[in-house]
Amino acid sequence: MxxxxxxxxxxxxxxxxxxxxxxxxxxxxxxxxxxxxxxxxxxxxxxxxxxxxxxxxxxxxxxxxxxxxxxxxxxxxxxxxxxxxxxxxxxxxxxxxxxxxxxxxxxxxxxxxxxxxxxxxxxxxxxxxxxxxxxxxxxxxxxxxxxFSPSTDKDFPHQITMGSSGQRLMDFSRFEGKIRIFGSSILHMLSPMLYDHIQGCVNQSCYVWDIAAAHAALLSVGMDIEYVDGTPFIYDDAFLLERKPFSPSFYAGTKTCIKALRDVLPAK
The missing domain is CATH 3.30.540.10 (Fructose-1,6-Bisphosphatase, subunit A, domain 1)
Incomplete structure (x- = not known):
């Protein structure tokens, strides 16, 4: 314990x-x-x-x-x-x-x-x-x-946040929503829970210190992160101790929003 x-x-x-x-x-x-x-x-x-x-x-x-x-x-x-x-x-x-x-x-x-x-x-x-x-x-x-409690209309990604390398890594051919880019992984991840009209996040490869705090906040309100290939996100030795960036990109949001993101904004 x-x-x-x-x-x-x-x-x-x-x-x-x-x-x-x-x-x-x-x-x-x-x-x-x-x-x-x-x-x-x-x-x-x-x-x-x-x-x-x-x-x-x-x-x-x-x-x-x-x-x-x-x-x-x-x-x-x-x-x-x-x-x-x-x-x-x-x-x-x-x-x-x-x-x-x-x-x-x-x-x-x-x-x-x-x-x-x-x-x-x-x-x-x-x-x-x-x-x-x-x-x-x-x-x-x-x-x-x-x-703090987030709004409840969070299951379809009408607006998302994304890192500045997303345009190179994701397939936008089916995505008709809006994208916000701020320059901070922490703020990108927090946005789906903070702002009523932002539902999801797509975060590209970065380090444990770029996401750990925001991930805790997401979990506390029933949201999570998941790799774009569908595998669960884990804090393994490479990520936590060897200080290597995670890969591939991940989605953040409710489980339903993550599923929708995988359909409308897949990785290339």
């Missing part, structure tokens, strides 16, 4: 994640972008947030794993929880001054199931500027401190 996480420690961690998002917002206009060896964008904000949140988790919680995009850390198979951090999901758009980015911390249980999330998107929201999503393991999902 998993250890119950201390409530005061979770409150302190949530405050740190939300504050990290707000600090990133303040720094955004001053950012200088640089590049990793693989050509992806990185900023000084990514590194600063990674150091800060890793330190907070280490101070507040014993015997947990933490995986961060920017920092290699040890991993214990018997740890009760694994925290997965993306200091800035959407670094490219963040570095260009756009609003669609987020600080995202997901929580996996001992069985590698996403069960918790803290997501700070301080230039994004639902009719207001700032979105802070919080899902403590075993608790209700809240957004900006209020209990």
């Amino acid at each position: 998993n250890t119950v996480l201390d409530q005061k420690a979770l409150d302190a961690l949530a405050a740190a994640v939300q504050d990290a998002g707000r600090q990133a917002k303040q720094q955004q206009m001053f950012i200088h972008r640089s590049y990793k060896n693989d050509g992806t964008v990185i900023t000084e904000t990514d590194l600063a947030i990674s150091r800060r949140i890793l330190g907070v988790v280490a101070d507040l919680f014993e015997d947990v794993n933490i995986i961060s995009e920017e920092t290699l850390t040890p991993f214990r198979e018997d740890a009760p929880y694994t925290f997965v951090l993306d200091p800035i999901d959407g670094t490219d758009v963040y570095s260009q001054g756009l609003p669609s980015w987020a600080v995202a911390l997901g929580i996996l249980d001992r069985n590698r199931k996403p069960v918790g999330a803290m997501i700070s998107a301080p230039r994004w929201g639902i009719g207001e500027e700032e979105l802070f999503l919080r899902l403590d393991p075993g608790k209700e999902l809240t957004i900006n401190g209020r209990r």
Whole structure:
């Protein structure tokens, strides 16, 4: 059985994640972008947030794993929880001054199931500027401190979100809906549950820190993700420990929406 996480420690961690998002917002206009060896964008904000949140988790919680995009850390198979951090999901758009980015911390249980999330998107929201999503393991999902439930008309993909490489990988010949592209996997995945008129998501290959927090939120409202070939999505060693991107693309939404997406928007 998993250890119950201390409530005061979770409150302190949530405050740190939300504050990290707000600090990133303040720094955004001053950012200088640089590049990793693989050509992806990185900023000084990514590194600063990674150091800060890793330190907070280490101070507040014993015997947990933490995986961060920017920092290699040890991993214990018997740890009760694994925290997965993306200091800035959407670094490219963040570095260009756009609003669609987020600080995202997901929580996996001992069985590698996403069960918790803290997501700070301080230039994004639902009719207001700032979105802070919080899902403590075993608790209700809240957004900006209020209990959240999605609308129920979510079973056919009239509007979807998608990564910017989707046009190369998916067959659009039967899809007649609308597509939204924001530049953040976390926000793409959250959109079907956040916004009344977006029903699904198609996400292309990326890393565990790009999806873990949003996946937990989706599961909490009865949605899920599934590979486009119909196989279930799992957090295997290659994805979680070897830090390899998942493949192929996946659909996100209700089971009925995922089935519809497979019919109207299959992979090439």
